[in-house]
Amino acid sequence: MASIRVPSALRSFTAGNSDVEISAATVRDAIAELDKKHPGIGAKLLDNGKVKPFIRIFVGSDDIGDLGGLDAKVSDRDEISIVPAIAGGR
């Protein structure tokens, strides 16, 4: 199965889990599966079917923007990373 790496800011949806295993053919399917397992998290990632502008999604080390966007293919061993903009530091 592929896995989705959930950033700490969204782990309140996943009971604190950093990795969620999913079975999906595309990133779009993966997010739908993630939202099915952890309701509400999908709305934090997508807006009207598009990835929110302050969130980037990677398959392995590749930005899905270079792989066909949400239609990027996912295989069993892939790790999907969700990277939100964060601002802390002071």
Add this chain to the structure above:
Amino acid sequence: MTHRVTLVGAGGLGGPIGLSLGAAGLPVTIVDHDTVELSNLHRQIQFTADDIGSPKAEKLAALIVARGGTATAHVAKWTAADADKLGGDCELIIDGSDDPETKFAVADWAVENGRQYVIAAALHYGGNALAGAPGSACYRCLFEEPVDAPTCADAGVLGPVVGAIGGVAAALAIGLVRGDRMYAGALLAFDDLRKVPEPRVVRFAPRPDCPACNRAMIKPHTDAARLIVSAKGT
């Protein structure tokens, strides 16, 4: 050659960044408008209780100088409009602020003015650092616009996390000023330093409709603009 660096933010990230760069022999201009508070001390370990109430920029600069480095303090909020006064002569600018708007402003200014830069952030148990250089994908290529992202003040951060992310940001900065562009246009993301100390290195391509990159292309003094003008024969 002296590689002058401007550091925006003298707090949790700014402390280790400034001390590391100063100790590496890089002159550092520090810009921060804030004063030290008791609640800062668990993560801003460059300060002591005696510093409470003092300007962070001045205290950090004094510490760098006391350790043999070179540092200048500006007790001010960094804005692009005042950038020339606030360390605008730098070769590299590094952001350790706690403010999405400032992070975007620093990155946009660096892109527009052909400077190398590092944008660092930390929250909860992780953080990230992005390195940029002229021609590479930029911060705005990755995250399109500022959002109301949670900050350390309202969401919290584990004290040692800012030290670790600050160290990474300083190492990226030193690499860039030494001419190493290996990580230019890449984000080093640490999800949870309690569990996984290695970063995920994610690389991304410049976004064709990125307004920051497009503004840089039409700035008359940039190399890129000169090349375009030259190619058109004007």
